[in-house]
Amino acid sequence: MLFRLVDGTPCFEVFRLLNLELLHFLEAAVNKNDFDRQLFTEGAIGDACWANENTLDKFQKLFENLGDADDDTKEKLFLTMQNNQDLEVFFGNPQRELLDFLNADCRNSLKELSLHLYSATKDLVPVVAAAGGININSHFSEYRSLTNNGNVCKACGMEKLAVIRGGIPEQRQWRSDYDHQLCKSKYPIFSVHPYNLIPLCSVCNQYAKKAKDLFKSRDGNTRVAFYPYSEEARGLVDIEISNLSDPEPATRVIWSTQNAVALEKLETWDEVYEIRSRVEAELCSIENIIIDEIDPIDEAHLISRIQDEARPIAEETFKRKEWVFWYQKLFAALELVELAPFAAKLGFMQEQGADGGEFILSGG
Known part of the structure; x- marks a missing residue:
């Protein structure tokens, strides 16, 4: 990042809650043989995941594929996610082969679930309500306020995050996409980690970075990268x-x-x-x-x-x-x-x- 994110940058509560839900699900699945409501947290987020057909289907597919894998796969996946929640530590010592122990079916179902949580579950009315009514548009507005990070891309300093239109309410303003610093395809356990998602300009996100792995160099070796909350260029x-x-x-x-x-x-x-x-x-x-x-x-x-x-x-x-x-x-x-x-x-x-x-x- 050219500029680190300012201290006190608001965390998107929806992502925080969904990240905790996924972590809870993986822990509950370790000693469960049946797919039921007990795999989810008590309360609004667990209720929303259980009640939404598309979200539930993705959870169930992952549960079934984990059950078909080796006996220790469930526990290993849970511990892998649990032990890597501190992204600043992870940036200091990146583990590119983090999920290589998963077979193809488990890996694919985990990717599908993680992507769905980010792209669809985050917008469910009960989920947003549980997060204090702050949806992603409201979070973006707070993120790019002048008291926080402003409207210039932190990665490059060359482009605005979004064109703001006068007379348009917050919920209808344009916003930039949220970039996964750790790309969804390689690191699906971080797809809704609240500190892995940062608004970037369209040039950085869609044209330059795309699905590049921060920790893989052109020659295939592991490399290090700036942690956007504490480091800058x-x-x-x-x-x-x-x-x-x-x-x-x-x-x-x-x-x-x-x-x-x-x-x-x-x-x-x-x-x-x-x-x-x-x-x-x-x-x-x-x-x-x-x-x-x-x-x-x-x-x-x-x-x-x-x-x-x-x-x-x-x-x-x-x-x-x-x-x-x-x-x-x-x-x-x-x-x-x-x-x-x-x-x-x-x-x-x-x-x-x-x-x-x-x-x-x-x-x-």
Whole structure:
């Protein structure tokens, strides 16, 4: 993550309750041979799972497949989920082969149940009521409030989470999807874990990350990743500019640390969300950025405005304005280079643009 989630980020109570229900079910199933109501918790969540035909069917299928497996499979699955509830610990020591002891039928039925809990059971009226009436739209609204995380994607800092429309009630506002940091296909026991689900922008979630495994590198080895509630990349990245006087200056995202673990986490973050390629594509035309953002009158004005734009950014601005982190890094890098040749080239470009505009307006 570029920015860690703020302290006190609201936990979605529906996910917390469904996660506890799944854990309870797996524990109750260890010593049960018959599928009945006693496998579920007493109260609204257990009642809702038992009363909803589709949800119940998914639970029963998992129960039957676990019963057909080896004698210790039920207990091993329960203990695996129970012993890995602390996701910060799991991020520190990821276990990619966590569920390899399950046979294909058990694994598939667990995936189907977990996906159903996330996609459908979370919206059942009794489930939402048991969670204080806070549905996922209300939770998203609270998550992205300025007092919490704001409306800029925490993973990349480049995109808004959602376009907010004036005059539209909360329940009808658009929202971003919730990304499973630990992907559902590989880690189904975390499908409704409340700290595994984080709203991300559509570019990060749908185009870049998809179902990538945070803990599997391109060469198939286990790797580590930033834990989004306590770790972030922002203090470990910079922009480097070279060949500023050339027709096409080079802009690169670089890592500003020598710590081996931090470097591995940065590489994971970059590979999962395609950070470098997205940033470097946006910042490839420095001249156009300066014209659009500064429109300098002369070299002195250029230097003064670059200094202004390179100043530290207020925390609230990071939450409100996409790309502001990366633009500040770009201008901070520009402060460190010789600008006279670049200013001359920029002045020529502006003069040519003005002459072209006057030519067009004169009907030439």
